[in-house]
Amino acid sequence: MEYSIDWAGEIWTSLRWLGMVSAICLVGLVVVGYLLARFTRWGRQFWNVTGSFFLGRETRVMAWGFIILLLLLSLLGVRLSVLFSYFSNDLYTSLQTVAQGLTGQGPEGQSLLEAGKSGFWHSMAVFGILATIHVGRTLIEIYVGSAFEIKWRWWLTQSASSNWMEGRAFYRNRFVDLSHQGKDAGIQPGVDNPDQRIESDITNLASSSRTLVFSSGGSSTSGVIPAVVTIVSFTKILWDLSGPMTLGGVEIPRLMVWLVLMYVLVATVVAFWIGRPLIRLNFLRERLTANFRYALVRIRDGAENVAFYRGEGVEQRGLMTRFKAVVDNFWQIVYRMLKFVGWNFSVSQLSVVFPFIVQAPRFFEGSIQLGDMTQTATAFGNVHDALSFFRNSYDDFASLRASIIRLDGLESADDKSRKLPQIDTVDRDRAVRLANVSITTPDGNQLIRSLNLSLDPGDAVVVKGRSGAGKTTLLRGLAGLWPFVDGEFSRPSGNRTLFLSQMPYIPLGDLRTAVAYPAHPDDVGDEAIKAALRQVFLPHLTERLDEEEDWAKVLSPGEQQRVAFARILLTRPEVVFMDEATSAVDEGLEYSLYSLIRTELPGTILVSVSHRSTTDQHHTEVLEITGEGDWNLRPVAT
Numbered sequence: 001m002e003y004s005i006d007w008a009g010e011i012w013t014s015l016r017w018l019g020m021v022s023a024i025c026l027v028g029l030v031v032v033g034y035l036l037a038r039f040t041r042w043g044r045q046f047w048n049v050t051g052s053f054f055l056g057r058e059t060r061v062m063a064w065g066f067i068i069l070l071l072l073l074s075l076l077g078v079r080l081s082v083l084f085s086y087f088s089n090d091l092y093t094s095l096q097t098v099a100q101g102l103t104g105q106g107p108e109g110q111s112l113l114e115a116g117k118s119g120f121w122h123s124m125a126v127f128g129i130l131a132t133i134h135v136g137r138t139l140i141e142i143y144v145g146s147a148f149e150i151k152w153r154w155w156l157t158q159s160a161s162s163n164w165m166e167g168r169a170f171y172r173n174r175f176v177d178l179s180h181q182g183k184d185a186g187i188q189p190g191v192d193n194p195d196q197r198i199e200s201d202i203t204n205l206a207s208s209s210r211t212l213v214f215s216s217g218g219s220s221t222s223g224v225i226p227a228v229v230t231i232v233s234f235t236k237i238l239w240d241l242s243g244p245m246t247l248g249g250v251e252i253p254r255l256m257v258w259l260v261l262m263y264v265l266v267a268t269v270v271a272f273w274i275g276r277p278l279i280r281l282n283f284l285r286e287r288l289t290a291n292f293r294y295a296l297v298r299i300r301d302g303a304e305n306v307a308f309y310r311g312e313g314v315e316q317r318g319l320m321t322r323f324k325a326v327v328d329n330f331w332q333i334v335y336r337m338l339k340f341v342g343w344n345f346s347v348s349q350l351s352v353v354f355p356f357i358v359q360a361p362r363f364f365e366g367s368i369q370l371g372d373m374t375q376t377a378t379a380f381g382n383v384h385d386a387l388s389f390f391r392n393s394y395d396d397f398a399s400l401r402a403s404i405i406r407l408d409g410l411e412s413a414d415d416k417s418r419k420l421p422q423i424d425t426v427d428r429d430r431a432v433r434l435a436n437v438s439i440t441t442p443d444g445n446q447l448i449r450s451l452n453l454s455l456d457p458g459d460a461v462v463v464k465g466r467s468g469a470g471k472t473t474l475l476r477g478l479a480g481l482w483p484f485v486d487g488e489f490s491r492p493s494g495n496r497t498l499f500l501s502q503m504p505y506i507p508l509g510d511l512r513t514a515v516a517y518p519a520h521p522d523d524v525g526d527e528a529i530k531a532a533l534r535q536v537f538l539p540h541l542t543e544r545l546d547e548e549e550d551w552a553k554v555l556s557p558g559e560q561q562r563v564a565f566a567r568i569l570l571t572r573p574e575v576v577f578m579d580e581a582t583s584a585v586d587e588g589l590e591y592s593l594y595s596l597i598r599t600e601l602p603g604t605i606l607v608s609v610s611h612r613s614t615t616d617q618h619h620t621e622v623l624e625i626t627g628e629g630d631w632n633l634r635p636v637a638t
């Protein structure tokens with residue numbers, strides 16, 4: 001029996017093929033990637049988010065090493081699929097030969113029977129070798145692909161989170177508006193749910209990008225590169241197996257090749273038309289589900305306040321309003337997917353019998369053998385599946401593009417937030433100077449106009465004014481948080497200047513981390529932390545430093561404010577700005593805490609925002625913000 005290919009020399013043929021095609025594909029990947037990043041919007045967004053991973057000094061060798069390895073594994077999968085088609089040809093040809101031998105007479109029939117048997121067992125041996133290689137390749141591909149995703153996700157998460165933190169973008173990007181006019185205006189609302197973008201969208205970007213470009217799960221048609229190579233490889237097989245056919249009285253050579261191309265082209269164009277709205281719907285799904293989860297987290301974080309107000313009914317209605325938007329979006333996706341999947345499934349089902357129908361006349365005429373016919377069906381199926389990859393993966397690409405848009409939007413907002421105006425700051429040892437500081441609201445209303453203030457070691461100023469006059473906004477402006485500010489601010493640099501909000505931030509972790517924040521517990525030491533807790537009248541917490549709790553829920557507001565004073569004792573800043581820092585403690589405890597700071601840190605400059613008259617006695621001056629930009633500075637009345 002004559003075999004379809006020379007199996008003895010196939011290992012060297014396949015190695016040469018693998019080396020040549022890998023080089024071509026790598027060059028093609030770079031060129032196409034450059035063109036997409038240069039001339040398409042989503043390509044530019046993708047490169048903006050991930051480009052440094054592939055070009056950065058610390059990651060480029062690793063990144064390209066993974067790409068080359070995944071490329072080789074993908075192409076090996078394609079080559080194995082080609083060889084499996086030749087194995088199938090030989091197998092069915094051997095079975096046809098055995099059938100001919102069984103029905104034949106004399107020595108000729110016996111010769112055909114023995115040749116068929118030999119061909120069958122040879123095919124089984126070939127299959128064993130190919131299957132072993134295929135299983136090993138698939139397992140290695142799964143491991144390497146997973147490792148690549150983990151490395152990529154680590155880098156993307158580190159990059160996105162550090163970019164989000166840099167320059168206080170996590171706070172200031174709320175002042176950035178990314179909305180614009182155009183076809184994507186409905187999915188560019190600005191920055192929503194940055195937490196979800198950093199976690200969910202990065203996960204989707206890394207996973208979908210890898211599977212859309214390279215193969216996954218052992219398939220040779222589930223990625224762009226293997227799909228393209230499969231099309232070329234199996235089109236050659238189809239070309240060799242296709243013969244002339246008469247259609248409408250006209251003989252058309254190699255008709256099978258042209259039929260499969262036209263068949264999939266029409267199916268793909270229709271699928272793209274049906275699936276295009278999925279990009280917008282997937283974007284909205286991510287945003288709406290994130291909004292719903294955030295509402296649930298808000299209730300969890302504010303459980304006590306909700307319970308005190310008996311606000312369960314209002315919260316439930318709010319939750320269901322948000323969830324209704326999730327459900328409405330879900331049904332929109334379902335209706336669109338019914339059309340999309342229905343079309344794709346119908347086309348795929350028809351493709352199963354299509355090559356047999358086309359090749360049947362030639363088989364009935366004896367022009368081709370059973371093995372040729374089955375290999376034709378295999379080649380047609382692979383070409384169809386490879387071409388259909390671009391159609392079937394459109395919903396995955398839609399989801400990927402939505403993630404790219406969201407991550408690029410977050411990065412753009414972070415960059416723009418750092419370009420927003422902020423007060424000019426100047427480092428100055430042991431002194432505070434405010435020169436012509438002006439604060440406005442976002443719509444331009446004047447809160448403070450041309451404020452000038454000079455404070456030296458030991459000075460203390462209490463800031464007064466009606467609610468909404470701009471007291472807290474002044475501290476935000478000086479801290480670099482509020483962008484609607486002008487003037488110059490001189491103060492000690494770094495952690496020598498400390499800002500305290502009304503309700504201190506309590507990080508996750510053990511109690512020592514919560515008390516030492518923003519310092520690292522190891523830089524402070526347990527004994528210093530315990531001493532500070534005793535000084536601020538929290539001795540009962542000194543033995544709980546190792547406990548990990550949600551301390552923002554465990555500690556009362558008054559205890560949290562005392563923790564903030566403990567931080568002052570631990571960090572010993574030269575300047576402290578406090579916003580209603582004793583609003584949750586009684587007047588006697590307030591007196592003790594302020595007295596403690598004035599005694600332990602007599603040279604520290606204090607600036608306190610307060611409504612209480614009892615805080616005046618701990619300060620030397622009163623800064624009164626009177627409204628519409630006016631202010632006055634006077635000594636504290638004795």
